[in-house]
Amino acid sequence: MTRFLPKSLFGQVMLAIALALFLAQGLSAILLYRAQQQRQEALLINAVAFRLGSTLDDRRQEDRRRHRRRELAIERRMMPPIQPDETRQPGREAMLRNILADHGVTNVNIAVTERHPREDPFILEQLRQRPRLARRSDKWIDTPILVAAIRPQGTASPWAIVRMPIPQGSFWAIGGLLLNTVLLFIILVGGLAIVLRRITRPLAALTQRVDSFAETRALEGQLEPQGPQDMQRLILAHNRLEGRIAALLNEKDVMLGAIGHDLKTPLASLRVRIESVENSVERERMATTIEDITHTLDDILSLARVGRPTDPLEKTELGALTASVVEEYEDMGEPVTLGECERISLPIRATWLRRALRNLISNALRYGADAEISLCREKDEAVICIADHGPGIADADMDAMFQPFQRGDPSRNRGTGGAGLGLTLARAIAEQHGGQLALENRLDADGQICGLVAELRLPIHN
Numbered sequence: 534m535t536r537f538l539p540k541s542l543f544g545q546v547m548l549a550i551a552l553a554l555f556l557a558q559g560l561s562a563i564l565l566y567r568a569q570q571q572r573q574e575a576l577l578i579n580a581v582a583f584r585l586g587s588t589l590d591d592r593r594q595e596d597r598r599r600h601r602r603r604e605l606a607i608e609r610r611m612m613p614p615i616q617p618d619e620t621r622q623p624g625r626e627a628m629l630r631n632i633l634a635d636h637g638v639t640n641v642n643i644a645v646t647e648r649h650p651r652e653d654p655f656i657l658e659q660l661r662q663r664p665r666l667a668r669r670s671d672k673w674i675d676t677p678i679l680v681a682a683i684r685p686q687g688t689a690s691p692w693a694i695v696r697m698p699i700p701q702g703s704f705w706a707i708g709g710l711l712l713n714t715v716l717l718f719i720i721l722v723g724g725l726a727i728v729l730r731r732i733t734r735p736l737a738a739l740t741q742r743v744d745s746f747a748e749t750r751a752l753e754g755q756l757e758p759q760g761p762q763d764m765q766r767l768i769l770a771h772n773r774l775e776g777r778i779a780a781l782l783n784e785k786d787v788m789l790g791a792i793g794h795d796l797k798t799p800l801a802s803l804r805v806r807i808e809s810v811e812n813s814v815e816r817e818r819m820a821t822t823i824e825d826i827t828h829t830l831d832d833i834l835s836l837a838r839v840g841r842p843t844d845p846l847e848k849t850e851l852g853a854l855t856a857s858v859v860e861e862y863e864d865m866g867e868p869v870t871l872g873e874c875e876r877i878s879l880p881i882r883a884t885w886l887r888r889a890l891r892n893l894i895s896n897a898l899r900y901g902a903d904a905e906i907s908l909c910r911e912k913d914e915a916v917i918c919i920a921d922h923g924p925g926i927a928d929a930d931m932d933a934m935f936q937p938f939q940r941g942d943p944s945r946n947r948g949t950g951g952a953g954l955g956l957t958l959a960r961a962i963a964e965q966h967g968g969q970l971a972l973e974n975r976l977d978a979d980g981q982i983c984g985l986v987a988e989l990r991l992p993i994h995n
Contacts, residue, residue, distance in 0.1 A: 543726075543733040550725060551718065558714040573700045578625060581645075581681045582632040584695040614682030614692045619646045629681060644682045644692075650674050653696065735760035739768060752779050793834050800827055832954040835888065846880040851915055851991075854883060855908050858890045867898055872907035877915045879991060881966055889962040889970075890917070892955035893987045897921035901984055910993070914968075917989040925974040925982035934972065935960050959989070967992050 539545050615621060625645045633641065650656050651674065660666060677699045682692040735756070742756050755772045758765035803823050810816040852874045862869035890906075897904035901921025908917050926934060935956050960970040968991040975984035 541733065542736070543729050546729055547722060547726065550722060554718055554721065555714065558711075558717075562711070574625075575628075577679060577697060577699065578628045579632060581679060581695050581697050582629055582636070584697070585629075585633070585638075585681060585683045585693055614680060614694050615644045615646050616648075619648065621646055625679070625681075633683075640686045641683050642686055646680050647699065648678055648680050650676070650678055653678065653680070655694070656696070731760050732764060735764050735768065739771060742771070746775055746778075750779060750782060752776060789834055793830060796830055797827070800830075829954070832958060835958055846882060848878055849881050849883050849886075851877045851879050851881070851917075852908055854881075854886065855890065855906060855917060858887055858894065859906055861891075862894060862898075862904075868903040869894060869898070870903075870905050872905055874906075874908045875910055877908065877910055877993065879915060879993065881991070885962045885965065889959040889989065890919075892959045893919040893989065896955050897923070897985070897987070900924065911990075913993050915991045915993055917991075919987045919989070920975060920984060922975075922984040925985045926972060928974075931972055935970075956987075959987075963989055963991070 539548055622645045626643050629645060630641075630643055633639070633643075656678075679697045679699050680694065681697070682694045684690050684692045738756055738759075742754065745754065752775060755775065756768050758768045760768075800823055804820070807816050807819040807823070810819065855874060856871055859869050859871045894904050894906065897919050898921075901923030903922055905920045906918065907920075908915065910916070956970070956972075963970040968989065971988045971990070973986045973988065974982045975986055977983040
C-alpha cells in the first residue's frame with residue numbers, strides 16, 4: 534500500500550491536505566443532508582397539523598363547502614385510516630400531537646402512516662371521479678404520501694384525514710457543497726502548491742548540492758539563497774559549512790603531505806646509513822623495520838587521499854583488471870587462483886581498485902595461506918569475491934576489522950598482519966566507487982568455519 538503513496542515532501546503534504554479537505558467536506562455533506570431531512574420532516578408535520586386543525590374547524594362550521602362534504606362522505610364509506618397491513622409511526626404521531634397541543638388541540642386520537650398513492654382508496658376514488666386529475670397524476674402518483682388522521686377522544690365521529698406528499702431528499706444542496714469543495718480544493722491546493730514549490734525546489738537543489746559536494750568536495754557550484762527566508766538561511770548555513778569542511782580538508786592534506794615528506798626523507802637517509810652496519814642480521818632487521826614504516830606511511834597517506842581522488846573515472850574491463858592482479862601474485866609464486874571471471878566493463882579508478890584487490894588478496898594469503906578470486910554479475914552489481922581457507926573471524930569482531938589499526942593478530946609485524954589498514958583502505962576505495970565491502974565466514978558441510986570470503990560489490994550503471 535505504501536508504495537503507491539508519494540515519496541516527496543511536496544506530494545505527501547498535498548495528499549494530506551487533499552484528504553483532510555475531502556474528509557471535512559464529506560462530514561459537512563452528511564450533516565447538511567441530515568439537517569435537510571429533519572427540516573423537511575418538520576415542515577411536513579407542521580403542514581399536516583395545520584391541515585388537520587383546519588379540517589376540525591371546518592367540521593364545526595355549518596357552512597362547510599360542498600366539495601368538502603362530498604370528500605367526507607366518500608371517506609365515511611372507506612376503511613379506517615390505518616389499514617391492517619400498515620405500520621403506524623409513533624415518532625411522527627408524537628411530533629404531531631405536540632404541535633397540535635401548542636395550538637390548543639388536545640384530547641384527540643392521532644394515527645399516522647406512510648402509504649403509496651396507488652394503494653390509497655380515497656385517491657383512487659378521486660382519480661376515478663375526476664378525469665382531469667387522473668391525466669395529471671403521472672407527476673405525483675409514484676411519490677409516497679403521509680396519511681395523518683385525527684378525531685376527538687371518546688366520540689364516534691369520523692376521522693379527519695389529511696394526505697401530504699412526502700418531499701424527497703434534494704441533492705441540490707449537496708451538489709452545491711461538492712462544487713464548493715472542488716473550488717475550495719483548486720484555490721487552497723493551488724495556493725499551497727505555489728508555496729510548497731518555493732520550499733521544495735530549493736530543498737531539492739540543496740540535496741543535489743550535498744550529493745555533489747560529498748563526491749567532489751569542491752566549493753564550485755554553491756547555491757544562491759532562494760525560497761522563503763528560513764530556506765535562504767539554511768542555504769547560507771550550508772554554504773558556510775561547506776567552506777569550513779573544505780578548509781579542514783585542505784589543512785589535512787597539507788599536514789599529511791608535510792608529514793609524508795618529513796618522514797620519508799629521514800627514512801631514505803636511514804636506508805643509506807644501515808648499509809654501514811657490519812652485522813648482517815641487524816642490518817636486515819633495520820631494513821625490514823624501515824620498510825614496515827614506509828608501507829604503513831603509504832597506507833595512511835592513501836587512506837587520507839582516498840576521499841579526494843585526483844584521477845578521473847575511466848571505462849575499464851573489470852575481468853581483465855582482476856586477472857592482471859592475480860597474475861602478479863602468480864608470478865611471485867603465491868597460491869592465488871582465478872576462478873569464474875565474467876566480462877564486465879565499469880567506469881572505475883583502476884589504480885585505486887588495484888590497491889583494494891591487493892590488500893584483500895594479501896590479507897587472504899596472510900591469514901588463510903591461499904586465495905581464490907572470482908568475478909560475477911548479480912543483478913545490477915559486479916561482485917569480486919576473495920576467499921581463503923583460514924580461521925575466519927568471529928561474528929562479534931567482524932565490524933571491528935574495518936576500523937583502522939584493527940587486525941586479528943595482536944602483533945603489528947608486517948609478516949603477521951601489518952598495521953591493520955588493509956581492510957579499512959579497501960572499504961574506503963569500494964565506497965569511493967559507490968560500492969561496499971562485506972566479510973562473511975565460509976562454512977563446511979558440518980557448519981564449521983573453514984575460511985573467510987571478502988565481497989567487493991560495485992554498482993553497474995546501465
